[in-house]
Amino acid sequence: MDVLSDLLHRARASHTAVRQLIQRPPWSLTFADPPLLSLVAALHGDAWVGVDDASPTRLAQGDIALVRGPAPHTISDAPTTRPLVVIRDGRKLSVDGSEAADRVRRSLAPRTYGDGRSGADAVLRGSYDLHGQVGERVLAALPPLAVVPAGPRTRAALDLLAAETAHDEPGQDAVLGRLLDLVLVLALRAWWAAPDARPPAWYRATADPAIGAALRALHEEPARRWTVAALAAEAGLSRAAFAARFAALVGEPPLTYLTAWRMTLAADLLRDTDATVGAVGRLVGYTDAFAFSVAFKRAHGVTPSHRRRPDPGPTGRPPAPSADDRRV
Missing domain, CATH: 2.60.120.280 (Regulatory protein AraC)
Structure with a gap:
């Protein structure tokens, strides 16, 4: 897709x-x-x-x-x-x-x-x-x-x-x-x-056949254990040529883009599903719940469990920290 x-x-x-x-x-x-x-x-x-x-x-x-x-x-x-x-x-x-x-x-x-x-x-x-x-x-x-x-x-x-x-x-x-x-x-x-439009970088990059193919692969299988070499193969380019072209067109390295997209998906999964933190991590490509929690906190500033936590009640006091919070 x-x-x-x-x-x-x-x-x-x-x-x-x-x-x-x-x-x-x-x-x-x-x-x-x-x-x-x-x-x-x-x-x-x-x-x-x-x-x-x-x-x-x-x-x-x-x-x-x-x-x-x-x-x-x-x-x-x-x-x-x-x-x-x-x-x-x-x-x-x-x-x-x-x-x-x-x-x-x-x-x-x-x-x-x-x-x-x-x-x-x-x-x-x-x-x-x-x-x-x-x-x-x-x-x-x-x-x-x-x-x-x-x-x-x-x-x-x-x-x-x-x-x-x-x-x-x-x-x-x-x-x-x-x-x-x-x-x-x-x-x-x-x-x-339009001539004066400023489309997002990912949209402009889809016009490039090689980078467009790599982006499609990332969005079709965000949980796959991607490497730059595997993405370069999808694009039909050498590893170095692919990495340089991807960064120039998209504005960031391929694995940085992948991590940001995974964290976006994870945030919505935490909000919209009852899946555990570990299950959400696996859905976006992390086999280790701790590694997922660290990556999520780095991206969003809060832990996965805090992300799905209800807003503080009338007292304004948030719930006690969960085990996931204490680990990170």
Whole structure:
């Protein structure tokens, strides 16, 4: 599995959400507590997206915005439109009880809201509840707001996603999730291919056939006992040439990258599973629990058992140290 696919697969939570608004101006939606990644697309007409207190950015028809949470953001027909509806905890709350706010909240079809009249603006929004340290890796590669201009590939995918959004048939959630993934990947590719973009080093490195092959191998088998020589064989290069090229393109030596990736996976396994510290260590390539705990503490500043420990209670006193804490 390539690096981007692996990151998105591991970072994605149990569900995504897709909604569309078909509404004549004026309209405005403020998302007070959005998930960590939202995708907004102007399907018909223009839209404006403003993140937190920043000035709104215009989306022309077919443009896509990738919005990084958890800062609030607003989607509206114009930068001067006053707030009409606030979405908080999944509920649409009218700001002033006006007729315009009521129209924005009106259900037209599954996952579709607005008045649906001729000439209305049409906006689609999808959201991802990315989680864990893998999710942080994805988000770290994006600015608070990234606007991807309309293109033939993204437009075709958006049209298909919009057409499916209003259906409610067996398997619909699976279809919408996969189509939203398609639009997201196409948008990320387009954003990182822009002349002034600054894609993460690992993304640039995947374009190199040799280093891309090594990265794919590391992500497919992170627990394997990799050596630089074994990775060089995957890349089809000599050991010295591979090590130099990997460090130049990725920004760090291959085994340093591997250790950081293992510690990222371990942090999420400790949070999301009940596996013991030793079992988590084995899942990421450490046969010795003590060696794993040392590596984890070096990477994260705390021991594995402390990482999964519940927050202190009302007294503010943390639980007593575990055996794993005392060993490291």
